[in-house]
Amino acid sequence: MTNKQLPVDGKGLLNNPQHRAIFFQILALALVVFFAFYFANNMFDNIESRGITTGFSFLNNTAGFGISQTLIPYDDGTSTFLDVFIVGLLNTLLVSVLGIIFASIIGLLLGVARLSSNFLMSKLALVYIETFRNIPILLQILFWYNVVLAALPSPRQSFVYLDSVFLNNRGLLLPEPILQSGSGAVIISFVLAIAAVIYLVRWARQRHNDTGQEFPILKVSIALLILAPTLVYFIAGQPITAEYPVLKGFNFNGGLTIIPELLALLFALSIYTATYIAEAVRAGIEAVPKGQKEAAKSLGLKDHVILTKVVLPQALRVIIPPVINQFLNLTKNSSLATAIGYPELVTLFSGTTLNQVGQAIEIILMTMAVYLTFSILISLLLNWVNAKMAIKGR
Amino acid sequence: MSDQETMIKMKDVNKWYGDFHVLKDVNLDIKKGEKVVICGPSGSGKSTTIRCLNHLEKFQEGSININGTELIEDVKVVRHIRSQVGMVFQHFNLFPHLSVLENLLIAPTWVHNKPRKEAIETAMYYLERVKIAEQAHKYPNQLSGGQQQRVAIARCLCINPEIMLFDEPTSALDPEMVSEVLDVMVELADEGITMICVTHEMGFAKKVADRVIFMDAGQVIEENEPNEFFDNPQSDRLKTFLEQILSH
Numbered sequence: 001m002t003n004k005q006l007p008v009d010g011k012g013l014l015n016n017p018q019h020r021a022i023f024f025q026i027l028a029l030a031l032v033v034f035f036a037f038y039f040a041n042n043m044f045d046n047i048e049s050r051g052i053t054t055g056f057s058f059l060n061n062t063a064g065f066g067i068s069q070t071l072i073p074y075d076d077g078t079s080t081f082l083d084v085f086i087v088g089l090l091n092t093l094l095v096s097v098l099g100i101i102f103a104s105i106i107g108l109l110l111g112v113a114r115l116s117s118n119f120l121m122s123k124l125a126l127v128y129i130e131t132f133r134n135i136p137i138l139l140q141i142l143f144w145y146n147v148v149l150a151a152l153p154s155p156r157q158s159f160v161y162l163d164s165v166f167l168n169n170r171g172l173l174l175p176e177p178i179l180q181s182g183s184g185a186v187i188i189s190f191v192l193a194i195a196a197v198i199y200l201v202r203w204a205r206q207r208h209n210d211t212g213q214e215f216p217i218l219k220v221s222i223a224l225l226i227l228a229p230t231l232v233y234f235i236a237g238q239p240i241t242a243e244y245p246v247l248k249g250f251n252f253n254g255g256l257t258i259i260p261e262l263l264a265l266l267f268a269l270s271i272y273t274a275t276y277i278a279e280a281v282r283a284g285i286e287a288v289p290k291g292q293k294e295a296a297k298s299l300g301l302k303d304h305v306i307l308t309k310v311v312l313p314q315a316l317r318v319i320i321p322p323v324i325n326q327f328l329n330l331t332k333n334s335s336l337a338t339a340i341g342y343p344e345l346v347t348l349f350s351g352t353t354l355n356q357v358g359q360a361i362e363i364i365l366m367t368m369a370v371y372l373t374f375s376i377l378i379s380l381l382l383n384w385v386n387a388k389m390a391i392k393g394r
Numbered sequence: 395m396s397d398q399e400t401m402i403k404m405k406d407v408n409k410w411y412g413d414f415h416v417l418k419d420v421n422l423d424i425k426k427g428e429k430v431v432i433c434g435p436s437g438s439g440k441s442t443t444i445r446c447l448n449h450l451e452k453f454q455e456g457s458i459n460i461n462g463t464e465l466i467e468d469v470k471v472v473r474h475i476r477s478q479v480g481m482v483f484q485h486f487n488l489f490p491h492l493s494v495l496e497n498l499l500i501a502p503t504w505v506h507n508k509p510r511k512e513a514i515e516t517a518m519y520y521l522e523r524v525k526i527a528e529q530a531h532k533y534p535n536q537l538s539g540g541q542q543q544r545v546a547i548a549r550c551l552c553i554n555p556e557i558m559l560f561d562e563p564t565s566a567l568d569p570e571m572v573s574e575v576l577d578v579m580v581e582l583a584d585e586g587i588t589m590i591c592v593t594h595e596m597g598f599a600k601k602v603a604d605r606v607i608f609m610d611a612g613q614v615i616e617e618n619e620p621n622e623f624f625d626n627p628q629s630d631r632l633k634t635f636l637e638q639i640l641s642h
């Protein structure tokens with residue numbers, strides 16, 4: 001057997017894997033820098049040749065248009081574009097937070113129903129999930145707005161519930177709580193009740209450690225949270241009253257109006273996102289091996305202990321990351337509201353404001369920065385949760 | 395042993411999975427302190443039998459009595475029985491999100507309502523006994539299979555059970571770890587706890603068992619004391635089975 005001579009001497013500079021890696025990294029960096037310069041240069045040339053003003057001074061100019069839903073005081077005549085930005089941001093946050101709450105509740109129930117041994121229930125949940133998950137969200141928003149809500153009757157023929165809740169094509173009208181003097185006591189008592197519950201949880205844990213005795217913490221906490229504010233409410237002479245919507249002429253006066261755009265967006269976002277949350281919940285519960293529950297049962301543990309000490313800690317580890325991602329998706333999807341004119345950030349700022357001011361770069365960058373900030377904050381939260389819930393040694 | 399009280403009494407237990415008849419008229423009488431080994435081919439119903447004893451499996455016909463308590467479909471009765479019966483699983487089933495020590499504390503503090511401090515003392519005592527006390531603060535996935543199974547045994551002992559059930563406790567272990575688990579089981583047996591063990595470790599059966607039971611196709615085919623069982627099998631099925639497992 002003869003040794004075959006290597007065709008190269010092994011000294012070629014680019015044959016060394018380390019040298020290769022450095023070479024390609026430098027090449028990639030050079031390309032990125034080149035294109036960045038090229039585009040930036042191009043942009044400044046265009047701005048200059050068209051005579052577009054730059055900078056953020058437009059934010060102090062008066063906006064001069066009306067907005068159908070504002071969470072802060074807003075006036076067509078005097079409010080600035082900065083106010084518009086804040087109104088849009090708050091409206092985005094409003095629909096996102098409400099959407100996250102509803103999507104979580106629906107998703108949790110659906111996920112549990114999906115695992116139910118009841119044939120009808122699990123199949124209904126399956127049909128729901130497969131239907132709403134597979135229709136584009138934009139179409140669903142348009143469906144709720146143009147098909148369902150537009151078909152509602154005029155204010156005079158409203159659907160009425162208990163003479164205080166009205167549903168018509170102008171939106172959903174609810175009684176508005178009016179805080180009078182003394183209502184502070186009710187709010188304070190509620191805050192104190194929350195503090196008491198936190199203390200109680202710690203006390204119960206300590207007592208369980210010391211004596212082994214169990215304390216019905218859930219029942220007592222719920223009772224405390226409901227009873228304390230109710231009691232104070234009556235002692236303080238019922239300081240919180242409600243202003244009811246009243247039909248005057250062709251429309252309602254007073255009360256709290258939830259505009260149809262918000263309703264449609266909320267319906268679509270929660271129903272759509274709930275399908276993904278349901279699947280995450282199902283996957284999480286199924287991810288806990290059967291043997292875990294069997295071992296817990298064979299030790300004689302009660303069902304609520306099995307759930308809270310054995311199943312949930314392992315299931316949540318699987319459930320929480322995708323669910324937080326869905327929260328983020330919901331927030332981003334809320335920008336589709338621009339299709340039905342719900343006054344959130346994209347509609348108001350990247351839409352109306354951009355049309356009036358024309359400073360596309362600043363406006364789009366500001367809007368992007370908002371969503372990017374949301375995303376980064378949620379990612380940080382997610383990393384923290386993941387690190388906290390990781391199982392050691394796996 | 396005949397004058398001792400009965401610990402487990404299974405009478406004419408029948409169980410079906412759908413149309414499949416898993417247990418056929420299984421009768422079992424086990425006295426306090428008795429060690430019983432159940433063996434048989436896979437799918438013969440041995441695991442199902444012992445899983446019925448702590449109600450991890452339901453049965454459709456017959457009756458089971460554990461230490462004087464009739465096993466009925468009642469949450470409290472079932473919990474009462476489970477708190478007297480420890481079970482060791484083939485795949486350990488330790489709780490991976492809890493440290494070894496916390497695995498041992500969960501039943502004493504949540505079932506027997508012991509103060510944590512007292513429960514820790516008990517837990518450390520049993521960890522000492524299965525020779526693994528120095529691993530108390532590690533997590534199950536950081537331990538070897540043999541160590542995990544010993545922790546699982548200690549977890550059962552912490553509820554101070556009258557009966558220990560072992561469901562193929564060494565089948566999932568690497569060969570060199572089998573003996574460390576069997577050693578612990580032998581020690582336990584010497585202390586007089588009632589024990590039912592589903593296993594194919596025939597050496598263990600010969601050494602420890604008062605009685606060996608052979609099951610096939612959901613029926614108890616033969617039972618005898620170990621020497622007679624291995625040296626003088628009566629039924630053809632047991633003869634074939636013993637030939638197969640002892641041939642190499």
